Amino acid sequence: MLNVTLLGTGGTMPLKNRWLSSCLLSSNGHSVLIDCGEGTQIALKAAGHKFKSIDVICISHFHADHISGIPGFLLTMSNEGRIKPVTFIGPKGIEHNIRSLCVIAPNLPFDMSFIEYTDNMEFCLENMRIRAFPLKHSVRCIGFTLELLRVGKFDRDKAEKNNVPMRMWKLLQKNESAELDGTVYTSDMVLGKPRKGIKVTYCTDTRPTETIAENALGSELFICEGMFGDNGKLARAKESGHMLFSEAAELALRANVKQMWLTHFSPSLTDPEAYIDSAKKIYPSTECGYDGKTIDLMFDKE
């Protein structure tokens, strides 16, 4: 099961009733945070989530509304008892930017490691796999795909064919390998092909691109920026490197995702729901995000 929670859904500046865009993805006691603007620590607490389990922080780009909350967030993580290392994934310069912000958080009790985006990079945290891909914004910016991978079904015939002792069968369904009497057995000796996992794609801030549709392909949940609802604001969207709701819907359609949530609303967009039809008529399974919107995504029954 993968829980996805929008901590905030605003762009540019935090508002009294809308936190800056941020998303938490959690599975099996591990969490990944995407973006951390001013106030994200309050939003996380309000949504009832824990700081201590956040192993990875993904930063889409270095505009303040996506990163300004980092020093306070990390200090609160340390207040909440985090001592295990934290990994940051972001565009080139991620380490410099995070360390600069941490001038006011100099003595954190955990190590930080940094992964700069490169083509085909991926990072695995147990069975969560994070990939990133380039977006098209006014500065270097990346989107993220997080997949909860799922092993194949137990295949008794295969296990017998591979002469795996019966008492190893259960163990190998949970571990990649195990040893018995000097022989190493691997999980692929007892399992069928990996089954379909759960895929979530998150992208903001960006203009629509084919790369987004390719990377979001087949996602259970596609979380996409929709800075402007009104189709009349296309010029403004182009100029600022953002999207209309309808452009996000076109992407969702091309990527054949199961559902799309819109996020990163302009401060001037006080009622995103008023424009939802402009997206729904292109891609019906569209919903407006809101702070605290959450879903538990499950593996298929099979």
Place this chain on the structure above:
Amino acid sequence: MLNVTLLGTGGTMPLKNRWLSSCLLSSNGHSVLIDCGEGTQIALKAAGHKFKSIDVICISHFHADHISGIPGFLLTMSNEGRIKPVTFIGPKGIEHNIRSLCVIAPNLPFDMSFIEYTDNMEFCLENMRIRAFPLKHSVRCIGFTLELLRVGKFDRDKAEKNNVPMRMWKLLQKNESAELDGTVYTSDMVLGKPRKGIKVTYCTDTRPTETIAENALGSELFICEGMFGDNGKLARAKESGHMLFSEAAELALRANVKQMWLTHFSPSLTDPEAYIDSAKKIYPSTECGYDGKTIDLMFDKE
């Protein structure tokens, strides 16, 4: 008239219902902000104040809860049209810390200048005079006294004795000097001794010290930290470099201030009012601060 507004009254971390300690002092279209933690920009907006008129930002020290909101705050200032320079006053290292945080706000449309605290420093903004003094915390930390200075009354006898032409009288009550027919006249030629102004003293984070009482002497309003209400938390206060309500009240008494507001409450102190008596029985004119608490301080009638 000097307006004083507490934008936030919390310590350590921003809470859903309490912003981090910050104070805005405004007079005649100019404002001074003291401290700027995560969320201060939202608090300022909620209190109905303007970003554009903030000429000076005072930073007490570099713990994140007093400075982490800077990059977002400055960006919102620029969004609100500020182009005039902004002056920062803070402990040694103020420029390095502000510039490090501004790694995510690299293109601000206004210049920033920096004044590092030194003994006897003062900075004047029209008739507002800002002074700073050392506090006693776990890191280098300073308190601030802001005085709204008031010129003397018009003295007709003095003006005549100094042979100041009558048509210059009004001008010299508003300007330090003016010229007529090649002769320079100064305001002290027509004015009596400077009258009592308005003095406000703000200090957090700190243990009580004699220096605080000396600097707060005779303030109309003394805003002082009270991290802990319960007198039983003295050891905790000493250890963390903070104060009890009752210790703040002792200072207010020694400094003979007109009234005191407590601020910078511990996140664990959910109801500061429950402990107000511990201060009031030492110094009766004590009030608990709260986010948005505001007062207009007026010159004496004379």
